[in-house]
Amino acid sequence: MKISLITTVLNEENAIGFFLESVSKQTVSPDELIIVDAGSKDATVSSIKYYVSSMKRIKTRVIVKKGNRSAGRNIAIKNSSGDIIAVSDAGCILDKNWLKNITKPFENKDVDVVAGFYKPRTGSIFEECLATYTCVMPDKVDPKNFLPSSRSVAFRREAFKKVRGYPENLNTCEDLVFDKKLKKAGFKFQFAKKAIVYWPQRKNIFQATKQFLNYAIGDGQALYIRPQTPLLFARYFFGLILVIFYFTTKSALLLSIIYYLLSIYLIWSVWKNYKYVKHPKAFIYLPALQITSDMAVICGMTLGFLKRFMRI
Numbered sequence: 001m002k003i004s005l006i007t008t009v010l011n012e013e014n015a016i017g018f019f020l021e022s023v024s025k026q027t028v029s030p031d032e033l034i035i036v037d038a039g040s041k042d043a044t045v046s047s048i049k050y051y052v053s054s055m056k057r058i059k060t061r062v063i064v065k066k067g068n069r070s071a072g073r074n075i076a077i078k079n080s081s082g083d084i085i086a087v088s089d090a091g092c093i094l095d096k097n098w099l100k101n102i103t104k105p106f107e108n109k110d111v112d113v114v115a116g117f118y119k120p121r122t123g124s125i126f127e128e129c130l131a132t133y134t135c136v137m138p139d140k141v142d143p144k145n146f147l148p149s150s151r152s153v154a155f156r157r158e159a160f161k162k163v164r165g166y167p168e169n170l171n172t173c174e175d176l177v178f179d180k181k182l183k184k185a186g187f188k189f190q191f192a193k194k195a196i197v198y199w200p201q202r203k204n205i206f207q208a209t210k211q212f213l214n215y216a217i218g219d220g221q222a223l224y225i226r227p228q229t230p231l232l233f234a235r236y237f238f239g240l241i242l243v244i245f246y247f248t249t250k251s252a253l254l255l256s257i258i259y260y261l262l263s264i265y266l267i268w269s270v271w272k273n274y275k276y277v278k279h280p281k282a283f284i285y286l287p288a289l290q291i292t293s294d295m296a297v298i299c300g301m302t303l304g305f306l307k308r309f310m311r312i
Contacts, residue, residue: 003103004082005030008072009090010038013047015200020051022093023058028100032059034080035090036072039064070166070174073150077160085160089151092197093121102154102195112159112187113179116152116195117141125277127201129285130208132273133293134201143191150175152197159187172218205292212296219297220304229301232294235265266290 005023009016023033033052037045045062052060065075077085084106086099095101102116117138120131136146150166153175163181166174183189202208219226239261246254269290274282 001084001103001106002082003028003030003084003086003099004032004034004077004080005086005088005099006034006036006073006076006080007088007090008036008038008069008076009040009044009048011040011042011044012090013040013042013044015091016044016047017051018093019088019090020048020055022096022098024051024055025096026094026099027097028103029058030086030099031082032061032080034061034063034076036063036065036076038068038072039066068168068171068174070168070170074165074168077157077165083157084154085157086154087150087152088197089199092118092151092199095196095198098152098195098197101192102152105190105192106154106156108190110188111190113148113155113182113189114153114195115146115148115189115191116154116197117191117193118149118152118197118199121198121200124203125279125281126204126285128277128279129273129282129289130201132276132286133208133289134211135199137276138193141191141193143193146191147176147179148189150178151199152195154195155182155187159185162187167222170218170222172214173222173224174218176224177222205288208289209292209296212293213300216297216300217304217307220301220306221308222304223308229297232297236294236298 007019023030033055035048037048045064048062052058061079063075063079065072067075073087084103086102088094088098098116102114105111105114118135120127120135122128122131159182163178163185166178170177202211218224219229239258242254242258242261245251246258266287269287270283273286277286
């Protein structure tokens with residue numbers, strides 16, 4: 001079983017060293033590492049060459065080709081030779097047993113796709129709070145229906161070929177669309193909870209807002225409706241109706257109801273995620289992130305739909 005590890009990079013000079021170091025420490029090494037750089041303007045490529053000079057036991061190839069994340073992954077895989085393709089993101093750090101755990105299920109010839117897991121890598125209370133919005137918490141994982149992120153996934157080359165790779169019209173949500181194509185084609189998934197990569201979280205609310213917005217735009221373009229999204233739109237539509245009625249009637253009772261519902265909503269945003277953080281600052285960060293993510297999803301999904309149907 002020949003294993004190809006692939007990743008894409010763009011201006012990752014500050015993170016690529018940590019990723020490559022984690023690759024070099026794998027208890028099971030890939031037969032080759034294929035990296036596609038999308039045209040970095042910083043020292044990413046030279047940093048890669050510096051680090052791989054000490055990784056002589058792993059055959060490494062760097063391809064410079066402009067394009068989005070999907071195109072980069074497709075290029076990397078087409079230039080690889082393994083029958084098993086393992087995928088992660090250069091911004092992540094691999095657990096030392098990640099490759100071992102994500103490829104072991106392929107010993108069963110019926111397994112086509114292995115869904116690895118990922119955990120947040122945090123350095124502040126804000127980042128811990130953000131992780132409750134960006135990551136799937138371990139107690140909420142449904143192994144039978146978990147769709148893997150391409151920061152931690154592996155699949156057979158035949159499966160990749162059958163579904164014609166990642167959708168190159170998407171730069172975000174591309175991995176979930178790819179997963180659904182594999183599911184629809186009938187390929188068998190297996191969840192590997194011990195195949196873990198560590199994913200650094202954004203440092204502040206501005207970076208988080210951009211992240212939420214980009215993800216939502218990708219969802220809109222892909223017509224990928226997450227289970228919670230319709231309810232989110234319904235909540236804000238109902239809230240908008242109440243506000244309009246208040247300005248029309250100037251009803252003190254209606255204003256009290258609006259304040260009451262808003263208070264309940266903010267309390268709920270803390271209640272549902274506080275157990276993962278358990279710090280007083282979470283009472284500020286969690287409501288702020290709830291409102292920020294809500295607004296980003298509404299705006300991003302709308303813009304994504306427009307991009308898809310009006311080609312703007």
